[in-house]
Amino acid sequence: MNIVLKIQDAARQTSKLNKLLGTVSLTSMIDLLSSAGLEANPRLSKVSRVTDDIEESLAKEPEIFHFMSKGILVAASTVEELDRSRFRLEFDDPDLEGILDGGHNSLAAGRFILRKALAVRHGEEKADAMMRPLKTWEKFKSAWTDNLDLVREEKAAIPEIRMPIEVIYPSDDTEGFAYFQEKVLAINAARNNNAELTAEARANKLGYYDEIKAALDPALVTEVEWKTNDGGRIKVRELVALSLIPLSKIEIKETEQVRRSPTVIFSSKGQCVDLYDKLMAADGVAQETKGNIVEVVDPKVKSALALMKDMPRLFDLVYKLLPEGYNKAGGRFGKIDGVRMAADGKVLKSHYYREPISYSYGDGFMYPLVFGLSSLMRNTDDGVTWITDPDAFIKKNMPTIMKSFYAMIAGVNFDPAKVGKSGGAYNLACDLVAAAYKDELLRQHGIV
Structure with missing residues (x-):
């Protein structure tokens, strides 16, 4: 051109x-x-x-x-x-x-x-x-x-x-174009610093999110605000936070903080972006293709990010089924302060896929349960994979899980922010998901 x-x-x-x-x-x-x-x-x-x-x-x-x-x-x-x-x-x-x-x-x-x-x-x-x-x-x-x-x-x-x-x-010299490719993004970032260029925008420009884009459901790709002000309704930092769930299964230094304090995926999306950037910059994770633009080469990181095709869908599914499980556990979800019900012509929709839902409520209630799905992931020599169908598992086991998780919500006076910031909620969710999966295996073998 x-x-x-x-x-x-x-x-x-x-x-x-x-x-x-x-x-x-x-x-x-x-x-x-x-x-x-x-x-x-x-x-x-x-x-x-x-x-x-x-x-x-x-x-x-x-x-x-x-x-x-x-x-x-x-x-x-x-x-x-x-x-x-x-x-x-x-x-x-x-x-x-x-x-x-x-x-x-x-x-x-x-x-x-x-x-x-x-x-x-x-x-x-x-x-x-x-x-x-x-x-x-x-x-x-x-x-x-x-x-x-x-x-x-x-x-x-x-x-x-x-x-x-x-x-x-x-x-015009032989090294001129290579030097141009190497430095142009640094000039780009420096010139845009005065305009409050976001960390996400810089990371997107460097190719850090290309693997997430490639794995994501094509129906969602155009809905994401990959660049500041491009109008996407889904913030890229939300996807980065979700990506840290499968990435946390890889036991490397850059994901240790998520394993140690998973509350970060709810309470500090900006910190999630920083952790993800550090992971992309770690030795062996990605390599430069042109200029400073990189592509992921680590097979385990690639396998974990491949699960991003599932994470937004599972987020919506947990959000949709949590209230039903809560009610089956003996609670009255619609009576909690801050909970809205789809009634009198109100249309409530899920966050990612905009499907009809019955309740709208603070994300803090369900973020620990979404993180708990990491108990259904296995890190092998071949990479991070699901050990069972996560959709089927959630649909079948949400009522059972909520019988115990109900107490966590009630114990903080039904405050979603406190649930989302409680490390104990994440540990409990992981234990409950693992226990439910173990019970499924036992039933399959006729032991229970």
């Missing part, structure tokens, strides 16, 4: 990495926004006070906008100088190249351009109405693509406004 940009007042800085600096007009940015996108930027932009201020500056201070903005930072594998201040930029790898920093500037400029083109065709009032829903990069990009022919036709309506631009690209 390549584009040609007219870069005014271009200046070069050469070193082990090369940099091209200058300004581009908004009309020149059309091809950049259409081709390079924000694929290399780990933080997807959305409409906010920042973008509103940028759009206002574009409208009210067009002559000095390039003095008011830091502009955009672009990485390209090749930069070729043409005539008349034009440069050909080639983008070979969307994981590393494209717009590294300046997502808000890119979104604001794109919205400004699109609004101008729509106003020519439909009038100012209708153009404003059409722009109003385009509050995320994803929604904007869809509308941009649909109207790209119109944008190109109405270039004359776009004011002559200049945007500062920096282009990073490899040097």
Whole structure:
């Protein structure tokens, strides 16, 4: 993929990495926004006070906008100088190249351009109405693509406004491209630190979550907020916390804290992200493929993460069946403070698969039971596997397990947060699951 940009007042800085600096007009940015996108930027932009201020500056201070903005930072594998201040930029790898920093500037400029083109065709009032829903990069990009022919036709309506631009690209020597691949993500992360780039976004960019993505039910992959502000309803840190359950079966230093204090999967998702990052950075777990992007190579870690195809489904199943088991144990789940019941037209849905459920309640009640499913996992030379069908086990044994776990809930005055933060609840859940499985084996052999 390549584009040609007219870069005014271009200046070069050469070193082990090369940099091209200058300004581009908004009309020149059309091809950049259409081709390079924000694929290399780990933080997807959305409409906010920042973008509103940028759009206002574009409208009210067009002559000095390039003095008011830091502009955009672009990485390209090749930069070729043409005539008349034009440069050909080639983008070979969307994981590393494209717009590294300046997502808000890119979104604001794109919205400004699109609004101008729509106003020519439909009038100012209708153009404003059409722009109003385009509050995320994803929604904007869809509308941009649909109207790209119109944008190109109405270039004359776009004011002559200049945007500062920096282009990073490899040097021409034999080691230049390897060095570029190695350093571009570090530059990416450093530039985005000022924008509160989350640990999850950095880890996603480094490929730490690719194995989870590969194992996850495809129906859920697009529902996850892998990048900050990309609109997914499922937070990636929730999946990371669930992944630590099968990973805790691997007795290595990086998973020891989860075995010692499993409450972390409920009470500190941020700490879960840190533990997972340390695991991915441990010797032998993953190896670099390009730049700093890694892939998991440790077979046991791969096998544990493969169980992520099951964990969200089992989370929902435990959540759904716990109240029924509680009631069979003699309690009245609907009477607990904070518990909501699906009644009078209320529709309650499970967290991951959005299936109908009868009760909504604090996750602390059931996180120990989800962790307890680790008692149904075995760590062998071949990796981490289930020793029995977990879905069938939960459906059959939840009432039995709840006969004892009921006392744990009652013992903390029915407070889900206290259950979720109680190490004893996790130990009890593991023991109850293990005992129920042992009883199943005994029954299968006719011993009980």
